[in-house]
Amino acid sequence: MSMTTRKIEAEGSLATSATVAYFSMEIAIDPAMPTYSGGLGVLAGDTLRAAADLSVPMVAVTLLHRHGYLSQSIDNDGWQHESPVEWVPADFCAEQSERVQVVIEGRTVHVRAWQYDVHDGGGHVIPVLLLDTDLDENSAEDRTLTHRLYGGDDRHRLCQEVVLGIGGIRMLRALAYRRVVQYHMNEGHAALLGLELLDERAKSFERDVFTSDDVQAVRRQCVFTTHTPVPAGHDRFDLNPVGRVLGRTDLFDMHEVFCCSGELNMTYLALNLSHYVNGVAKKHGEVSRQMLTPKDAEHHYQIDHITNGVHARTWAARSFANLFDQWLPGWREDSASLRGAVAVPENEVWQAHQAAKLDLIDEINSRQAIAYDPETLTIGFARRATAYKRANLLVSDPGRLRQIAEEHGPLQLVFAGKAHPRDEEGKRLIQQIVRMKDTLTPEIKIVYLENYDWELARLLVAGVDVWLNTPQPPLEASGTSGMKAAINGVPSLSILDGWWIEGCVDGVTGWSFGDASPAKPGDVKRFHEDAAALFGKLDEVVAPTYYRNRDAWVRIMSHAIALNGSHFNTQRMVQQYVLKAYYKS
Known part of the structure; x- marks a missing residue:
């Protein structure tokens, strides 16, 4: 104690x-x-x-x-x-x-x-x-x-x-x-x-x-x-x-x-x-x-x-809770004990993740016609739909995104989030992403899941392979969705803003991209610069590591739990x- x-x-x-x-x-x-x-x-x-x-x-x-x-x-x-x-x-x-x-x-x-x-x-x-x-x-x-x-x-x-x-x-x-x-x-x-x-x-x-x-x-x-x-x-x-x-x-x-x-x-x-x-x-x-x-x-x-922080017991997927019960007894009472995740066999970490991923894919496939695949690199983005969170950054250059998929392997994108009823710009962002569906297939599958809530969030933060965060600095006060992902071994790919400035050890707990200096609202030049940096990180590091170096990928997952999950919690x-x-x- x-x-x-x-x-x-x-x-x-x-x-x-x-x-x-x-x-x-x-x-x-x-x-x-x-x-x-x-x-x-x-x-x-x-x-x-x-x-x-x-x-x-x-x-x-x-x-x-x-x-x-x-x-x-x-x-x-x-x-x-x-x-x-x-x-x-x-x-x-x-x-x-x-x-x-x-x-x-x-x-x-x-x-x-x-x-x-x-x-x-x-x-x-x-x-x-x-x-x-x-x-x-x-x-x-x-x-x-x-x-x-x-x-x-x-x-x-x-x-x-x-x-x-x-x-x-x-x-x-x-x-x-x-x-x-x-x-x-x-x-x-x-x-x-x-x-x-x-x-x-x-x-x-x-x-x-x-x-x-x-x-x-x-x-x-x-x-x-x-x-x-x-x-x-x-x-x-x-x-x-x-x-x-x-x-x-x-x-x-x-x-x-x-x-x-x-x-x-x-x-x-x-x-x-x-x-x-x-x-x-x-x-x-x-x-x-x-x-x-x-x-x-x-x-x-x-x-x-x-x-x-986030409440570890609430946000750990069933498969990870079972894994922690086996290898890290007492984690429910003491979230700091999650630092021991680096000693959990990597194949068991991967199996726990695949179980959580299958739960998410079953939910996605029950909602839409395009079948998602558990072997495909899946990127998740879910938060309130408003301009400064820049949900459209990932789909701003369809040609570049398609090129990455052709070079390294297919991609699956999962979006979710509500716009405030009076936020017309936020609603237009949702519409822009939904309309990209036919533009990106078949190399890239995209879905916008309706009615983002607590239960859907639990599936998303544990079931995707990468948690994406694209705020306009310095407008992200903290952000907790990436912390929930870390509890489940899902690394973040994020602008250095909010909590990620403290949580990112690049290549160890996840990855950073783009310019962390303050940006002016509606800065188009900055938007495209950050988008280019995001695509560069996906192309040069994230996608090749996922598809060609599974051992390195799982080590990053383990460190996300051990370094971020053990610290960024509400205990x-x-x-x-x-x-x-x-x-x-």
Whole structure:
């Protein structure tokens, strides 16, 4: 048992006197519950699973999302269509009898909670409270506030964030979580919890307004993790609608906490009310410090970094879990023991991979007419469909791609990912890839799998031979899909951005390509330069190694597990939060 684990268990014995409240707009807690959209929610779920493994006393707060994020279908022309995802909360969660109220635009909005318990497989439980406004007491409009994740306009989003932040604190009190010592905001969506904590403290001293002393006291209780390296990705609201929604303007007078150039910026609110702030990779910490501190600012935010991870037990394919059980007993309890993967017989690593690959190919072949082959080099790309992730980089030069296939062997490309309903450019990217299907065959097979979700991701990250990542630097905050692939011995082929700057040992854990320096949005010249570098790496290294040097390939697979899988996991990540943020002396 490591020293860090012993510390966590010691703190865990304090139970309610040392509880951490983890707030996130989305959390992937069960594959059948559509309470997440992608990486942010999956990370939140993996965090809770690791915290349960480590017996960290924690409670989580999120929204119910009765209609999910979106169910994706792609028509014959390659265009994405969306529909709600229907599910029955009572099939998974226990409704709590307590109710709380928040005031929105002068109306009283009633909020209830549903509880889902995250278990460690033993006795430790982390309750997740899913807030829900779909109650008869509420107006028809207010009943829909918690229906859909990231739905509606800015006003609707702000109302959701009132429910999450202010309603979340009130629900914790109603359910007797009165000894929370740290409030962890996973992104800025929950930043209004700080306003509620300030009001609470002022009232406890029989004051109507809060003071600078209250701000300092609240700051000691809050932790903030930022995930967004793009200024446009941070929630910002004009002060006039903020005043109408909250029904108050008194807070605007405290400019050092609430106001930023005539708007309420939820990221700055979280920054100003947190004693510990972190980015989600070393590079992202640097980018955040530059982006979030104005050039003429007297105050510079202290932004640390804790690189993201994934929950190894959740993301290891069945074949690899069985392999680890045989050769690395205890890996479920101690993810760091995966470093022993270099001692696992290489033929058994390959057999485990082929089993996972067959599971993926069976799924692909059940969905489309072109049969995929387990002996063909298969490249996977799955993430949110948006411009900066550049999903089309791999298919930008069909002639070069076909030449690589003719020289070394056939290729199979597997794409997946949803575009936000209002992201027309993201939808066009999907369409462009789908339309390449007839252009690339027969040397290159291509498929775009609909409705990328938790279960499909588990098949993809374990079943492809190479995990491709093509972001425009420095816009990849961290990226966790490549970490999931590494758990299953799948090497990454990626631009040096996000976590891959830390995880890449070129030719050992995978490969890098292209220019890692910052690029301007829409830089066509840079796009083509990175594409040429990608094709060069495929042509000169990746494809020939796969087809002609199987021993070298499997060694890379083993090192991906041993070096990356053993480190880029949520057990290590949560231990760092415990020591740096939650229980820092």
